Amino acid sequence: MKNSIMPFLFIVAFFILSDTAFARMGGGGGGGGGGGGGMTGTTLTTFTTADFSGSGVCAFCHSALQDSSGADVSIDAHWRSTMMANSAKDPLWQAKISSEVNRNPALAAVIEEKCSRCHMGMARYQAITDGSPVSVLGSGFLNTSHPLHEAAMDGVSCTLCHQIQDLGLGTPDSFTGQYVIDTTTVSPYRAAFGPYSDPVAHPMEMHSGFSPVEGPQISDSALCGSCHTLFTPTVDANGTVIGEFPEQTTYLEWEHGMTGGGISMTCQNCHTPDAAGAVVISNRPMWLAARSPFGQHHLVGGNRFMVNLIKTNASSIGATADASHFDATIARTDSLLLNNTASLSVVSASISQDVLSVALNVQNEAGHKFPSGIPARRAWLHVTIRDARNQVVLESGKPLADGSIAGNNADANSAHYEPHYDLITSPTEVQIYEPIMLDSDDAVTYTLLRAAAYAKDNRLLPAGFDKATAAPDIAVWGSAAGDANFIGGEDTVTYRANVYRKRRPLTVTAELLYQSVSYPFAEDLREDGAEQVTRFFGFYDPADKTPRVVSQVQTSVR
Numbered sequence: 001m002k003n004s005i006m007p008f009l010f011i012v013a014f015f016i017l018s019d020t021a022f023a024r025m026g027g028g029g030g031g032g033g034g035g036g037g038g039m040t041g042t043t044l045t046t047f048t049t050a051d052f053s054g055s056g057v058c059a060f061c062h063s064a065l066q067d068s069s070g071a072d073v074s075i076d077a078h079w080r081s082t083m084m085a086n087s088a089k090d091p092l093w094q095a096k097i098s099s100e101v102n103r104n105p106a107l108a109a110v111i112e113e114k115c116s117r118c119h120m121g122m123a124r125y126q127a128i129t130d131g132s133p134v135s136v137l138g139s140g141f142l143n144t145s146h147p148l149h150e151a152a153m154d155g156v157s158c159t160l161c162h163q164i165q166d167l168g169l170g171t172p173d174s175f176t177g178q179y180v181i182d183t184t185t186v187s188p189y190r191a192a193f194g195p196y197s198d199p200v201a202h203p204m205e206m207h208s209g210f211s212p213v214e215g216p217q218i219s220d221s222a223l224c225g226s227c228h229t230l231f232t233p234t235v236d237a238n239g240t241v242i243g244e245f246p247e248q249t250t251y252l253e254w255e256h257g258m259t260g261g262g263i264s265m266t267c268q269n270c271h272t273p274d275a276a277g278a279v280v281i282s283n284r285p286m287w288l289a290a291r292s293p294f295g296q297h298h299l300v301g302g303n304r305f306m307v308n309l310i311k312t313n314a315s316s317i318g319a320t321a322d323a324s325h326f327d328a329t330i331a332r333t334d335s336l337l338l339n340n341t342a343s344l345s346v347v348s349a350s351i352s353q354d355v356l357s358v359a360l361n362v363q364n365e366a367g368h369k370f371p372s373g374i375p376a377r378r379a380w381l382h383v384t385i386r387d388a389r390n391q392v393v394l395e396s397g398k399p400l401a402d403g404s405i406a407g408n409n410a411d412a413n414s415a416h417y418e419p420h421y422d423l424i425t426s427p428t429e430v431q432i433y434e435p436i437m438l439d440s441d442d443a444v445t446y447t448l449l450r451a452a453a454y455a456k457d458n459r460l461l462p463a464g465f466d467k468a469t470a471a472p473d474i475a476v477w478g479s480a481a482g483d484a485n486f487i488g489g490e491d492t493v494t495y496r497a498n499v500y501r502k503r504r505p506l507t508v509t510a511e512l513l514y515q516s517v518s519y520p521f522a523e524d525l526r527e528d529g530a531e532q533v534t535r536f537f538g539f540y541d542p543a544d545k546t547p548r549v550v551s552q553v554q555t556s557v558r
Helices: 002-024 055-062 075-079 091-103 105-119 121-130 149-153 202-208 221-225 250-259 267-271 304-312 323-339 519-526 531-540
Strands: 190-194 210-214 229-235 241-249 342-352 355-364 378-386 392-396 435-438 453-457 490-498 506-515 548-557
Touching: 055 075, 055 202, 075 323, 091 105, 091 304, 091 519, 091 531, 105 121, 105 229, 121 149, 202 210, 221 250, 221 267, 229 250, 241 250, 304 323, 304 531, 323 548, 342 506, 342 548, 355 378, 355 506, 355 548, 378 490, 392 490, 519 531
Parallel strands: 190 210
Antiparallel strands: 229 241, 342 355, 355 490, 378 392, 378 506, 435 453, 506 548
16 A cells, blocks of 8 residues: 555655745746746636636646747747637627627627637537537636636637547538537546657646647648638627638638649648747656657737737736747748738739830738638739839838728728739729628628628639639639639739839839738727627727738839
């Protein structure tokens, strides 16, 4: 009997001693530390339910990590300032779900249940398991007195993603947040999946109530596809559900491009890039061997605007990250946009009979459409032609301070939209890569549940994407479908301007700009009077709406 309890006593003694040592280093406690030499924001939550635990429980051991170069790769430090961590706190999401409920009150329960699957996944799953109502607004998850409030506000957290079972992933059974989590196994044997074989299980079981298990799905794009493939109900003018709509299809876009010989990288390759060399993935037990590869939890996309908005209003929004965490995430976002998203080049530039003709090529370097995700995002070409006196000969796509685009039909009147172009000759013509939704009455809409079809979807296609064989859910819509210069991985647009009597040389400057919250999407939302909508515009209106430069090029023509 004495021999049988010795390993248990050793483990207990180890945790007591190492916890004390860790506390002296300034970590642990409530799971709050962000790693990186004491960068700490608000303490991470350490809630526990029957099936989930807060990020602070995991951060207790997965902080203060370094790669082979000595760089900080602490999971919580990287994650806590991302849109994933702030998925429930995101004021735009809160405003939009409130707006959708206001416009479709009979479907409030459907909207709140579906939206919480991915934005408040732990709270929603626990409520379903417990037989409790799933509700976001009013007395629901957003209410601080709700018993699952902390679980909800921890967003896309550790014990959500790492508990997803390898069941139906990459198929319609898992799309729209229909991932499967085992709710029958009890603590401390609940599986937390990771990429490594033969994990040291017992210390983690004792501290967190979860058992580390190798799960290849954690490195599979199909896992991401469970939330990044979303179909929403379509309702008619009477509020009757008449079908469903592919609101975002990032995974399916990637899959179609990859199948056609495009980028052979997973979501994780770009969004959780490998650290340098091997990493000791936990600060305890102290004798753990380093593992490789180690996916850094950067989890950045192109949504710099909202990350910066949350940083600016972190206290009001309840973010756990501090300014340095946000600055690091913003820097990673900028790097991704500038180096791994898209590139502009000049195909040709010449003058014939006093007409300047410039052909620009845009290459999509992302593994999915650009932009992708919620149909609030847009990218566009800002092209300026100047003569030798620096006088503007032609300018198309000029960004304005309020977030609108000069010459864009949709920004002037939200009932209209800018078509796709192959040739541009006027400042009233702008090449905007975007989705435009139509309702069941063929009118432009920005209400997600009214969306029945796309009037336009000319978002840049990933390499390998064959628009002729693409399924309707991911198809090209509008005149881009018939544009021979708009193909998988690229688009070529020609600009022409009369340069008669214009002093030469002429300078052509082109920028590919990106905006994660388009002007008409925001202005449509402004029409609602919900509390969360008013709160969002309190953050949005003073924010800098300068679009991000993804790529730029300049050429001179004589």
